[in-house]
Amino acid sequence: xxxxxxxxxxxxxxxxxxxxxxxxxxxxxxxxxxxxxxxxxxxxxxxxxxxxxxxxxxxxxxxxxxxxxxxxxxxxxxxxxxxxxxxxxxxxxxxxxxxxxxxxxxxxxxxxxxxxxxxxxxxxxxxxxxxxxxxxxxxxxxxxxxxxxxxxxxxxxxxxxxxxxxxxxxxxxxxxxxxxxxxxxxxxxxxxxxxxxxxxxxxxxxxxxxxxxxxxxxxxxxxxxxxxxxxxxxxxxxxxxxxxxxxxxxxxxxxxxxxxxxxxxxxxxxxxxxxxxxxxxxxxxxxxxxxxxxxxxxxxxxxxxxxxxxxxxxxxxxxxxxxxxx
Numbered sequence: 001x002x003x004x005x006x007x008x009x010x011x012x013x014x015x016x017x018x019x020x021x022x023x024x025x026x027x028x029x030x031x032x033x034x035x036x037x038x039x040x041x042x043x044x045x046x047x048x049x050x051x052x053x054x055x056x057x058x059x060x061x062x063x064x065x066x067x068x069x070x071x072x073x074x075x076x077x078x079x080x081x082x083x084x085x086x087x088x089x090x091x092x093x094x095x096x097x098x099x100x101x102x103x104x105x106x107x108x109x110x111x112x113x114x115x116x117x118x119x120x121x122x123x124x125x126x127x128x129x130x131x132x133x134x135x136x137x138x139x140x141x142x143x144x145x146x147x148x149x150x151x152x153x154x155x156x157x158x159x160x161x162x163x164x165x166x167x168x169x170x171x172x173x174x175x176x177x178x179x180x181x182x183x184x185x186x187x188x189x190x191x192x193x194x195x196x197x198x199x200x201x202x203x204x205x206x207x208x209x210x211x212x213x214x215x216x217x218x219x220x221x222x223x224x225x226x227x228x229x230x231x232x233x234x235x236x237x238x239x240x241x242x243x244x245x246x247x248x249x250x251x252x253x254x255x256x257x258x259x260x261x262x263x264x265x266x267x268x269x270x271x272x273x274x275x276x277x278x279x280x281x282x283x284x285x286x287x288x289x290x291x292x293x294x295x296x297x298x299x300x301x302x303x304x305x306x307x308x309x310x311x312x313x314x315x316x317x318x319x320x321x322x323x324x325x326x
Contacts, residue, residue: 001221003060003102005099010057011023017182018038018055022036024037024085028077031074033063033078035062035063036057037055037056037061038057054094054095055096059226060097063078063103063106065105072109076111091296094112098289113291113292117289118268121281124260125260127254129250129255133247135281139279146240150239153207156205156248158198158201160203164187166190166203172234173231173232200221202217202220208236213236213239214244215231223258224262225260226262226264227261227263247280263280300322304316304324306324307326
C-alpha cells in the first residue's frame with residue numbers, strides 16, 4: 001500500500017491553497033510509475049498564454065515506482081513520456097520533495113537536478129517502548145516525568161471534535177514564530193484532511209485541568225507517522241508539555257505498529273529545533289532531497305525575464321526554484 005503522501009486524495013486537500021492536482025500514470029515493458037502533483041498557474045502570461053509549474057503537495061512525494069523490471073530503463077522511458085505530457089499541458093518545470101524512503105529508487109535515477117537539503121530526524125518506534133524511552137536524552141526523560149507530576153493529561157482523537165482548540169493554539173504559535181502567511185491554514189483545510197484521508201490523521205492534545213495547552217496533528221500510514229502541525233501555549237512551557245506530547249506520539253506509534261516516526265529537520269544545520277528533535281532518538285538521520293527539472297527552457301527564461309523587468313529587487317542569482325517565483 002502506498003504511503004499517504006502518494007495518495008491523490010491528499011493532494012486534493014490543497015486545491016484552494018496551491019491549485020488543482022493531477023495524477024500521471026505510466027506503464028511500459030519495464031514497469032509502472034505514478035506521480036501525483038499540484039498544478040500551479042504562473043501569474044505571468046507569455047504571448048497571451050497561461051503556463052504552469054508543478055510541485056509535490058506539502059510534505060513529501062514525487063513519482064513512485066509501482067512495479068519494476070529495470071529501474072534505469074523505466075525512469076528513462078517515464079522521463080520521455082512525462083516530458084511530452086508536460087509540454088502538451090503547458091507545464092514549464094517541476095519541483096519534487098522526494099519521500100525519505102519510498103521513492104529512493106526513482107530519486108537515484110532522477111533525470112533532473114537533485115539537491116540534498118537538511119537531514120530529517122526519525123525515531124525507530126519498533127521493539128520495546130521501554131528501550132525506545134531509554135534512548136531519549138536524559139533531560140527529555142526528566143521533563144516527561146515533570147509533566148506527569150504537573151498533572152498533564154493526554155487525549156488522542158481521530159476526529160475534529162476539538163479542532164477549534166487546536167486552531168487557537170496553532171495560530172498563536174504561528175504568530176509567535178512570525179510564520180509565513182502560507183502556514184496559516186484555514187479551518188476548512190483541516191476539515192478537508194479529515195474528509196479526504198480519514199484513516200491517516202490523528203490529533204494529540206495535552207490537557208491541564210481539562211484545557212488544551214499543547215497539540216499536534218500527526219499524519220500517518222501503515223508504516224510511518226509524521227509530525228505535521230502543532231503548537232503550545234507558551235505560558236505552560238515550564239510544565240514541559242512538548243516533551244510529554246512527543247513521548248505520547250512515540251508511544252502511540254509503538255503500540256499501533258508504526259515503524260518510524262518522522263520529526264523532520266531544523267531551519268538550519270544543527271540549530272535548536274534540530275537538536276530538540278534529536279533529543280528523542282539515537283536513530284541515524286535520513287537525508288532529504290528535492291528534485292528540479294525544466295521541461296521548457298525557452299518559456300522558463302522568458303518568465304524569469306518578465307519577473308526581473310517588473311521587480312528591481314529581484315535576485316537573478318537566487319537558488320530558489322523556479323527562479324521566477326523567488
